[in-house]
Amino acid sequence: MIPMNMLRYTFCLIWLLAVIDQNAAAELPAPVSAPNSTEYTITVVPFYTPEKIWSLYSPFIDFLKETTGMPWELKFYPNHDSLIDGLCSGKVSLALLGPVPLGRVIEKCSAEVLAVALGKDAKPFYHSVVVTSDQNILSLGDLKGKKFALFKGSTASHILPRKMLRDAGLQKSDLTLLFYESQDSIMNALLSHEVDAAGVKESLYKKFEKASIKVLRQSEVLPNFAFAAAPTLSNPTKKLFTEALFHLSPQTNEKDKQRVQAWDDEIKNGFIKPPPDFSASVQKILLISNEIMREDR
Structure with missing residues (x-):
């Protein structure tokens, strides 16, 4: 038979260990959630071959990583339809689009236009x-x-x-x-x-x-290429992305000019917020597109 004092000692020890374990657990920090795997993904409308897109846009991705401290990645889509589906479903966060695919993502899922690329003339239009x-x-x-x-x-x-x-x-x-x-x-x-x-x-x-x-x-004149955000993209990430772009002044700042030298011509002249008439211009082109695409089916 185990002596009574030994039983009391064992019980007290078990109780003490349980209290210490609970306190330790309470003091542990909550586990940090892993970032959303698509939160920092960018795609480009496939107007070039994948190899050329990789060559011209990898330096841009490196700039975003360095500027924001976030793990940005470049993602490829083979055609307009798959890209639009990817953006609207949140499989990719941001897309650089010309006016027709831009109009389509706005129409399909109310994608938000965050930044419009400028041309060499510092205007957000092209021909x-x-x-x-x-x-x-x-x-x-x-x-x-x-x-x-x-x-x-x-x-x-x-x-x-x-x-x-x-x-x-x-x-x-x-x-x-x-x-x-x-x-x-x-x-x-x-x-x-x-x-x-x-x-x-x-x-x-x-x-x-x-x-x-x-x-x-x-x-x-046509509305220039622009970055659109997936409906699922968080506001902090939108802000992080646009601040990085809007701080660039490659047409007036020599350091920025050197930084963008290896970038695609479409994005190497800086960005602005969408002008007031930008969305209307995009919708006008989309209407023309719908008519032409019906003829060319």
Whole structure:
């Protein structure tokens, strides 16, 4: 038989250990939640090949990591539809979009426009151009019966070129429309004379001005590329992201100019908040897009 005093001692020891254990547990800090795996993800509309997007946008991601201290990542989507689904479902947090896909994400899930890219002229607008490498083609009318390159769904490389052709009296049946996977592919086809003419963004054409490519028609001004946020993105992350962008002044600050030198031309001139008329301009282009896309199904 165990002596009574031994039982009392054992009971007291067990009680004391239990109290110490409870106090220790109470003093432990709450576990830190792991960051949302998609909170710091960015994608870019696939107007280039994935390799080129990686090359031009990795320095931008590095800038965000350094400036904000957060683990930003670049994510790729093969086409507009999958990107739009990814942003609206919260599988990616932020997307750099041209006006047509931007209008679509606003329409589909009320995505918020956070920052608009500036052009070299410090304005948040740009142009689409119809170009040719055939020196015998002098006007849009000369394109009848010719091969014309487009990038399906692109504002600058599908919607506006088709509108310019249509305004010139050319219907889709008057040309052979060929769709490519990127604007880079279109320029390669143009330079190799696979096609007679094409629609591209003006800034891309300017890189090939000396390659015997000429402009046949320039579009009206278009709202520039902009970053849109997923509906699920937190306000602190939105603020962190926009503050990093709005503090950049590459057109007036030499240090910032050097920092953005390896970035894509689309984002290397700085950013501003969306101007008052920006959303209206995007919606106008979306209406034109819906009409053209119905014709080109």
